[in-house]
Amino acid sequence: MLRNKFLLLAILLGLFTQVLAQEREVSPQRKQAIDSLAMEKVKDLSKYISIIGNKKTLYAEATRVMDRAGELFVPDSEMGVSSLSRKEVNYYKVRKYFERLMALNYDRVTIEWYNVHYISDLERQPDGRYVGVITIYQRFEGTSGDVLKYKDTTKKDITIYVERKKTQIGGRIVEFWDVLLGDIRVTETTV
């Protein structure tokens, strides 16, 4: 009798484990969509940074965009800032970085991100989150009058966190993928 109880328990445990495993699995198609979503968030940030840095952007608009750009990040994330004139890299909280960017002492600032690609694919962690790293190249140009005062190209690594979350919309539960950016580390600075 006891043996049968154990047998039944083992079967139920097996079924439960199978259900859990199915929940954890994400098909290649879905994974691809998540990869693309994370990549899109990085490209969105690129656009926000160029808007914030653009001297023609109105203050109210720049502030709104800073808010939106800040929402892309895990709280307290930092952005690395390098310069050809110094060896060390300074790190600022993203909001502070945006404010410094907006206040740069040039007449015209152009910031462009290119060659955006994964260097570390999104991988599922034991806590259920997916973590990956996207690398970008940033071309920065600061002009005063007609004179190009400073320019550099920086390679930066962005940590990406993707987490499955739930929220209530219109009285029903909606599950979604929350993509957040972490620290942005400078790995290379060249002319």
Place this chain on the structure above:
Amino acid sequence: MKTQRNIGGLVILLVALIAFGTSGCKSAKKGREAAAAKARMEQAAAEKARQDELARQQAEEKRLNADKANRELEEQARRNAASKSDTPTSQKLEQYFTSIAGSSSTTAANSSIQEALTMFASEDTPVLIVISEEGGQKDYDKPTTIKAYLNYLKDQRKKPDHISNVQMNDAGRIKELELLKENGLNKP
């Protein structure tokens, strides 16, 4: 004579003992057989119970799957009906999206945003963006609001997502919007 009687008594006693002993063995054997039969019956009953439980679970799973499939069909039918009845709304909204994303100036984009917002129950109307759909299961981006989405189009100046479902309230305003990303068409 007396000895003969004693021997006779002993023989009777011996026969009685043998008879009793045999009967005792038989009864013990019967007891063991009964216990074994009982164990077999219990095992069979437990096995049957397990089989019944598995069959019940399978039937329940089948019923749940059928319910889910029915709900999906109903939902799809409802959405199809909603999409058909809301075609002019969707078209108008799509025009606003395109106009905002392609605006020549922030002022022009803001003006289009204000106009577009009049179509909605509020500027906080939820917008769900489907990034992938597979086997009836949808994966969404983080839900946003219509005001935030319209500003997003203004900032990013990118091609708007496809309008896949529009839900209206009694006042004829949009109370929920579902969009589909271009790469969200991962249907089997």
